[in-house]
Amino acid sequence: MLQRTQHLTKLYGVAEGHRIEAYERVGGYVQARKALATTQSAVVDEMKKANLRGRGGAGFAAGVKWSFMKPHATKPAYLVVNADEGEPGTFKDRTLMERDPHRVVEGCIIGCFGIGAHAAYIYVRDELHLSKERLWGAIREARAKGYLGAKPFGRDYPVEVYVHTGAGAYICGEETSLLNSLEGKRGEPRLKPPFPAQVGAFGCPTTVNNLETIAAVPTVFELGGEAFSKLSALHHLGDGGCRLYGVSGHVKTPGVFEAAVGVTLRDLIYDLGGGISDGGELLAVIPGGSSCPVLLPHETVSAPDEKSPLHAWHGKSVLDVPMGVDTFRALGTMLGTCCAIVLSDKVCPLAAMQNLMHFYRHESCGQCTPCREGTGWLDRLVTKLLAGEGTLDDLDRIHEIASNIMGNTICAFGEGASMPTLGFVRKFRRHFEDHVAGKPCAAGGRLHA
Amino acid sequence: MPFALSPERDRELAEILSRYPNRQAACIPMLHLCQEQNGWVSDEVVEFVARTLELPSAHVLGVVTFYTLFNQQPVGRHQVWVCRTLSCALRGSDELLRHCEKKLGVHAGETTKGGEVTLRTAECLASCGTAPMMQIDKNYHENLSIAEVDRLLDRLLAGG
Numbered sequence A: 001m002l003q004r005t006q007h008l009t010k011l012y013g014v015a016e017g018h019r020i021e022a023y024e025r026v027g028g029y030v031q032a033r034k035a036l037a038t039t040q041s042a043v044v045d046e047m048k049k050a051n052l053r054g055r056g057g058a059g060f061a062a063g064v065k066w067s068f069m070k071p072h073a074t075k076p077a078y079l080v081v082n083a084d085e086g087e088p089g090t091f092k093d094r095t096l097m098e099r100d101p102h103r104v105v106e107g108c109i110i111g112c113f114g115i116g117a118h119a120a121y122i123y124v125r126d127e128l129h130l131s132k133e134r135l136w137g138a139i140r141e142a143r144a145k146g147y148l149g150a151k152p153f154g155r156d157y158p159v160e161v162y163v164h165t166g167a168g169a170y171i172c173g174e175e176t177s178l179l180n181s182l183e184g185k186r187g188e189p190r191l192k193p194p195f196p197a198q199v200g201a202f203g204c205p206t207t208v209n210n211l212e213t214i215a216a217v218p219t220v221f222e223l224g225g226e227a228f229s230k231l232s233a234l235h236h237l238g239d240g241g242c243r244l245y246g247v248s249g250h251v252k253t254p255g256v257f258e259a260a261v262g263v264t265l266r267d268l269i270y271d272l273g274g275g276i277s278d279g280g281e282l283l284a285v286i287p288g289g290s291s292c293p294v295l296l297p298h299e300t301v302s303a304p305d306e307k308s309p310l311h312a313w314h315g316k317s318v319l320d321v322p323m324g325v326d327t328f329r330a331l332g333t334m335l336g337t338c339c340a341i342v343l344s345d346k347v348c349p350l351a352a353m354q355n356l357m358h359f360y361r362h363e364s365c366g367q368c369t370p371c372r373e374g375t376g377w378l379d380r381l382v383t384k385l386l387a388g389e390g391t392l393d394d395l396d397r398i399h400e401i402a403s404n405i406m407g408n409t410i411c412a413f414g415e416g417a418s419m420p421t422l423g424f425v426r427k428f429r430r431h432f433e434d435h436v437a438g439k440p441c442a443a444g445g446r447l448h449a
Numbered sequence B: 001m002p003f004a005l006s007p008e009r010d011r012e013l014a015e016i017l018s019r020y021p022n023r024q025a026a027c028i029p030m031l032h033l034c035q036e037q038n039g040w041v042s043d044e045v046v047e048f049v050a051r052t053l054e055l056p057s058a059h060v061l062g063v064v065t066f067y068t069l070f071n072q073q074p075v076g077r078h079q080v081w082v083c084r085t086l087s088c089a090l091r092g093s094d095e096l097l098r099h100c101e102k103k104l105g106v107h108a109g110e111t112t113k114g115g116e117v118t119l120r121t122a123e124c125l126a127s128c129g130t131a132p133m134m135q136i137d138k139n140y141h142e143n144l145s146i147a148e149v150d151r152l153l154d155r156l157l158a159g160g
């Protein structure tokens, strides 16, 4: 169900919308002022009612995550905002930083107060120079007004916000890798447990949230937690609010759109995205960044069990299922970052898979053998198959290697690389066999018409 | 010659150090600061960062080699990154890259003879909705056509 909203994006398209005057004109900083006049537990309770599921990919409830933060006798706490935005196909956080950075700063103030922190680090990938500039600009403006610093809004609760930058490494989006990178180390993921809420940045209790999650916080307080949650068609599944949707690839109008949770892939592709470009038909869609297994338009939902979150859509096309954390997990894929990549039938699915395997091979941090070696093998094997030099044994080997990565690595990058691999080989089995038999599809390895 | 930061960047470093509870956390921002001045991270830069932050040089070198944006050798006056990942590839980044290689007379990863441009590929730069795209130095160029790429490269080659 497509229900457009304008909470996160109300300043998009407004001239000088990134300045504090514009933000305050639309009610900016009122919520932080109000929140700081309440208590920490009141803030966390409101967040729990909002059912705001993390927008960074894993979909964990933000209010619950905040409630894990317990005061420590000697150690400070930190809020770390994840703006590494490197998942292929994902380009939503960048729009918030460029067009409405004050919303992020206000979210940081409320977030710090809610989890008991006095400092927030926004980790922005280095390439996003305009985003960093806009965030620093917003921090300076907020500080000049006394919204940051020793006494935000006159309350004795110091808050500072800083921008920290990486230096080009997709893996630094993984939260523990990001923390190592923040501490000035190589961005290698850490074993969990301990989780960041116990041992996070600089060995201190830390909450890591995606940048959009934090940017949605002022809206939670503006509407009230429950009303925020009820914007969503999936409120009953504990998946509340509105969020940013992205669509890229072979659609006529790619871009970022805001809507209430519950948009379907059909809405996203044909309505928001304007339909398939270049006169093609829909071949496949990767729902939420490249780590989410691909879906095909002819797939239907099989959920005869009344307890399944998908039961209401039993027998319907997967394109008609509202995009939610639990609904998409039940479909055998993931919602991820809610930014879909659309492939038309004029391109070769093997080439698409090869493009992504090259990515994963390049971005593996190398700590775990199954991931480091496996992603290399996957890339080599699919490249060989694409060139028409592969065999059916190679196809089995891809399956075996991907299966061996799963569950045998330090971080979820392993699954992020192997799950889409298994999806591609299973769902495009016929294309792979045709390549082996020397009869590749008409697109012949092309990705672009 | 040992490396040292300009007075202006030295002041910036002091501000950077004030953001963190320890000196090590300034490692990546400081390497960026040095690279901005020096163009690349030489052994002298590594030594300088290690000394300033009171870290073993091996630690700093480990950091430098982990992140793709630290140049381990000199690069051209301008850097061009063509995004090669899926959303851009679906909108013609292959052709864009081939065009850049032909026009600049180098392969991805190389620098033009006159030292004007280093051409590289990049993995997804969070600009997939405006694909194909490339980054030139600190700026994004989106929704690119071959003609537009020509115009941009001409400007770089002319020393703009």
Ligand SMILES: Cc1cc2nc3c(=O)[nH]c(=O)nc-3n(C[C@H](O)[C@H](O)[C@H](O)COP(=O)(O)O)c2cc1C
Pocket (backbone or CB within 6 Å): A053, A054, A055, A056, A057, A058, A059, A060, A062, A082, A083, A084, A085, A086, A087, A170, A171, A172, A173, A174, A175, A176, A208, A209, A210, A211, A213, A411, A412, A413, A416
């Ligand atoms: C390989 C990998 C890459 C990730 N990249 C990002 C990213 O770029 N941005 C992000 O917010 N989360 C990313 N995540 C998820 C984070 O680890 C973490 O779950 C998230 O930042 C938590 O925020 P949220 O609960 O608000 O979603 C990544 C995870 C993995 C395993």
Ligand code: SF4
Pocket (backbone or CB within 6 Å): A171, A188, A189, A363, A364, A365, A366, A367, A368, A369, A371, A372, A409, A410, A411, A412, A413, A414
């Ligand atoms: S799974 Fe891959 S990316 Fe994650 S820690 Fe292991 S080697 Fe590094």
Ligand code: FES
Pocket (backbone or CB within 6 Å): A088, A089, A090, B083, B084, B085, B086, B087, B088, B089, B123, B124, B125, B126, B127, B128, B131, B133
């Ligand atoms: S794929 Fe090129 S910017 Fe995302």
